Amino acid sequence: VQMRYAFIQDNQNIWPVRRLCSALDVHHSGYYAWLKQPTSKTAKKRQQLSGLIKQFWLESGGVYGYRKIHCDLKDVGESCGINRV
Secondary structure, eight states: OHHHHHHHHHHTTTSOHHHHHHHTTOOHHHHHHHHHSOOOHHHHHHHHHHHHHHHHHHHTTSOOOHHHHHHHHHHHTOOOOTTTO
16 A cells, blocks of 8 residues: 555656545545654664665675675674564
8 A cells, every 4th residue: 555655756746646545446535644643763764774785785895795784783883683684
């Protein structure tokens, strides 16, 4: 459902929201409630870690795996498990 809402948000200037909701089989009130919903702490942390992981991976030339990226995150002071990387 989250991906459907994101698709609607990306394409709302091309098609009417109600038509997109109908085509994707979601209710328009749910979409509008999703728009007003604040971003959770977990989602913010996930976005921040994702950006750092991508940065470390690009700086390594696309060579680093999850173990080295996890070490880089620990060096910077970010705490997360190796499985999250």
